[in-house]
Amino acid sequence: MFPWALRHLPGPHQQIFRYQEAVRGFIRYEIIRHKLKKPEAPKDFISCYLARITKAMDDPVSTFNEENLIQVVIDLFLGGTDTTATTLRWALIYMVHHGAIQERVQQELDTVLGTAQAVCYEDRERLPYARAVLHEVQRLSSVVAVGAVRQCVTSTCVRGYYIPKGTVILPNLASVLYDPECWETPRQFNPGHFLDKDGNFVVNEAFLPFSAGHRVCPGDQLARMELFLMFTTLLRTFRFQLPEGSPGLRLDYIFGGTLQPQSQEICAVPRLCSPSPGPKEGDL
Structure with a gap:
């Protein structure tokens, strides 16, 4: 009933809020970095959104603002x-x-x-x-x-x-x-x-x-x-296999926001037939 109260109650859920603030801080830094660049044609999502904010500055009902930009980028990450x-x-x-x-x-x-x-x-x-x-x-x-x-x-x-x-x-x-x-x-x-x-x-x-x-x-x-x-x-590049002594794979999932596999160890063994380095045709 009062989700805002969670921020004031102690518990392991507080780590979620710390992670959230760290992500929001990173996105704010990227927004500032984009705003300090010389004016040029937008090349990524943040640049396009900032251009839209500038265009809609005189629109009193516009929802284009930096706080919404931060949330949209978070949504894209998640x-x-x-x-x-x-x-x-x-x-x-x-x-x-x-x-x-x-x-x-x-x-x-x-x-x-x-x-x-x-x-x-x-x-x-x-x-x-x-x-x-x-x-x-x-x-x-x-x-x-x-x-x-x-x-x-x-x-x-x-x-x-x-x-x-x-x-x-x-x-x-x-x-x-x-x-x-x-x-x-x-x-x-x-x-x-x-x-x-x-x-x-x-x-x-x-x-x-x-x-x-x-x-x-x-x-x-x-x-x-x-x-x-x-x-x-x-x-x-690799052949994937179980490490020696492994009890085997667990194929049942962990139900949450997404259906996650069980945490388990897998070995990545380099393949001898992996491609040798060199320019691919058309790269020059």
């Missing part, structure tokens, strides 16, 4: 950084658990890319198996089981159910990602869900880890690029 890192953790766990799949991804990377210096996002079209594996990680261990909270702005009917205006709606993404009518083996890790009979990557309309519609994740495309580049670079 919505993108944690979810991407968690998805990569799940990916490495599944690669250890399914050693044959890890080897097949690495064989594809070696065959297609050879000694190229770095993986490019455009390479995804030539790496259908690696792409399918990453999609299967997102499907089977989607870090968000329930989509963003929505509110019905007008009364409507959905499949015979009357939904009055103002109803709060929670889209159940997991019900689609595990739907047996859409997936051959919904509860098993199976990259074949995203491959045709010839091994080409195919899109499945039931793949909705980023939600859908007007409330789809705004970082959808950025997350796809980050995940592909990080996942393929990691598997191209």
